[in-house]
Structures are given as structure tokens and as C-alpha cells.
Amino acid sequence: MTHERIPQESESVAGRPLFIAVVLTVIAGVIALLLEVVMLKSAGYSRRTARDARVPGENVGLIETSLFKSGEQGIRDRVSAEKLLQRAEWIDRSRGVARIPIDLAIDWVVEQPSSVEAGRPGPKASFRQRKGAR
Numbered sequence: 125m126t127h128e129r130i131p132q133e134s135e136s137v138a139g140r141p142l143f144i145a146v147v148l149t150v151i152a153g154v155i156a157l158l159l160e161v162v163m164l165k166s167a168g169y170s171r172r173t174a175r176d177a178r179v180p181g182e183n184v185g186l187i188e189t190s191l192f193k194s195g196e197q198g199i200r201d202r203v204s205a206e207k208l209l210q211r212a213e214w215i216d217r218s219r220g221v222a223r224i225p226i227d228l229a230i231d232w233v234v235e236q237p238s239s240v241e242a243g244r245p246g247p248k249a250s251f252r253q254r255k256g257a258r
Contacts, residue, residue, distance in 0.1 A: 212228070215221040 210225050212222065212224045215223055
């Protein structure tokens with residue numbers, strides 16, 4: 125039995141296509157860098173602006189960014205938020221806007237759906253009277 129020799133490809137990597145790929149990648153990177161510089165300058169960015177930037181404190185707007193020292197702080201914050209949700213108070217009395225607990229609002233909508241659709245004011249009974257009726 126005679127074996128016919130099977131031709132095989134060489135195990136080396138062709139240098140020219142690899143070199144072209146590397147050169148094109150470097151050129152693309154340089155072009156991207158130049159475009160970035162042009163865009164930053166047109167937006168008014170400079171090294172001085174970046175150096176003079178201020179680091180925000182612990183509170184940024186209404187968002188608390190500091191870490192809790194213990195789990196108790198998170199529990200206190202949650203309890204205080206829940207108390208706020210259970211409190212009834214005027215937001216803007218002249219416009220008739222008030223904050224009421226969600227349970228009271230749901231009961232009112234269920235009892236008087238037509239007044240909600242018509243945009244009429246809520247029930248005459250005060251929050252304290254309704255709360256006591258439960």
C-alpha cells in the first residue's frame with residue numbers, strides 16, 4: 125500500500141498582512157486621538173479647566189453619597205421616610221394640593237371614582253376624621 129503525500133500549509137504567519145494590519149490600527153488610533161483633541165478644544169476644554177475642577181462634597185444635590193457608618197443610619201432614614209408617607213399636610217393650600225397617605229387616597233378613589241375623573245375636590249371629611257373611622 126502506497127501512501128500519497130498530502131500537501132500542508134506552512135506553519136508560519138505571513139508577515140506582510142500582519143504588518144499592514146498593525147500599521148492601519150496605529151493610523152486609526154492617531155486619527156481618533158486627533159479628532160478627540162479637536163472636539164475637546166471646540167467644547168472649550170483645556171488642561172487648566174481639568175486641573176481647577178472641584179471634587180463634590182459628601183452631598184450632591186439630594187443624593188447622599190457618603191457611606192453609612194452602621195446599619196442603624198439606614199434604618200432611621202427608612203423609618204423617617206415611612207413616617208413622611210403616613211403624614212397628611214398641605215403642599216400648596218391656595219391650589220388645593222395636599223399630601224395624603226396612599227391608603228387614604230385609594231379608599232377615596234374607590235368610594236368616589238366619578239369625582240376623581242371630573243377633577244373635583246376630595247371628600248369633605250378631614251384626614252383625622254377618616255383616620256379615626258378605621
